[in-house]
Amino acid sequence: MRPIALILFLFVAVLASAAEETNHFCVVCGKGPLTGRIWISKWGPVCNDCYKLGNHCSLCGLPVREGDGSVKTGDGRFICKFDKPNAVLDLDEAKEVFADVRRELVELFGAGFALNFPDVTVNLFDVDYWSELGRSDGLHKFGFASTRTAAKGVCTHEVVMLSGRLKMELAATAAHEYTHLWINENRPPEHAIATDTVEAICELSAYKLMEARAQPEQLQKILANPYTHGEIKNLVAFEKENGIAAVLNWVKNGTTPTLEAPVAARAVPVKIPSLIFTNAPPALPDVLKLGGLLLDGQSRHVVISGVTFAAGQVKPVPLQNRTLLVHCCDITRDEVTLEVDGAPEKFTLKIGEEKNIP
Ligand SMILES: [Zn+2]
Ligand SMILES: [Zn+2]
Secondary structure, three states: OEEEOOOOOOOOOEOOOOHHHOOOOOOOOOOOOOOOOEEEEOOEEEEHHHHOOOOEEOOOOOEOOOOOOOEEOOOOOEEOOOOHHHEEOOHHHHHHHHHHHHHHHHHHHOHHHOOOOOOEEEEEEOHHHOOOOOOOOOOEEEEEEEEEEOHHHOEEEEEEEEOOEEHHHHHHHHHHHHHHHHHHHHOOOOOOOOHHHHHHHHHHHHHHHHHHOOOHHHHHHHHHOHHHOOHHHHHHHHHHHHOHHHHHHHHHHOOOOOOOOOHHHOOOOOOOOOOOOOOOOOOOOOOEEEEEEEEEOOEEEEEEOOEEEEOOOEEEEEOOOOEEEEEEEEEOOOEEEEEEOOOOOOEEEEOOOEEOOO
16 A cells, blocks of 8 residues: 655745736636736746635645636546646556556566566546545555455456556556565565565655656655655665665565664654645644745735734744744745744744744
8 A cells, every 4th residue: 555645735935016017827717917916836826816716736736716727536636737737537547657667667676576467457546435535644545456366376466546646656656556466476474574664665666666767856755755654764775785686585585574774774764744635634734834925015924834924923833743932023025034932043934945943
């Protein structure tokens, strides 16, 4: 299984200009030139009306409205027109992604990584399928692999993956699930492997694939994912030192439930990202972050970790395990100056910047 650690790219950078200086057009509805409040998304300006829309792209957070080129999945998620070309909604395309990944992994890891029973049924499912939906910890399943063993040891494999994800992320899931199938075929029953280690080996495949595809962002995501409780870092370190063949050989011939990584590589703290899935309530942030800056004529507001401030205001900001009392000292065109109870001195944040208050 591969966890869903979908980070919803919240609508962050926000900016408005005075009426006279804008030649912005809304990327959602096309309206413009815009005046007054303008919100800047990763795809460009958004008018204030569209900003208030209730539906958002499940991949990037952009507001969507009917007829704007976005699509809706069977389970009610929206995908904006910008993400649509890279999102996999179609089963044939998902099968292609899986087949490509499988071929690349066998090239990377060697012929021993091919399946003895090569038939794999690939399916795509909507989010409703996953029973974990609605759990507030934000961890859900992106994929699932199963192998059934019939008489005479004949295996039949099945992989199901979540629809409507970006192609590169689906590929990472495909690598993970394919590895489960390989482990199912190759781990002898007497070799019990700890769950986190099994998952970390599957993540290691995704990692090696993304390394081969030169996708540093995906590598970061895999390392930061708390799903394996940090075990992925040990596996990456082990593989670096001993090679992938040693990992695969250990699955087949090892006797211990975990794979020991070199001492120096252990105990690297795992940064846990804020995990937000579209239908689940967002987890509280654990840092102070300038999510938005709104300049509207003379009035200026900022959004600090979800709480809106005008200059001079003092408000509590709830974080994951505590609440900080924050004084918004000053707001300029592109940054905010804050004073926080418990922090030694004032500091500034630009849009998208964050500060960890120990
Ligand atoms: Zn608009
Ligand atoms: Zn989008």
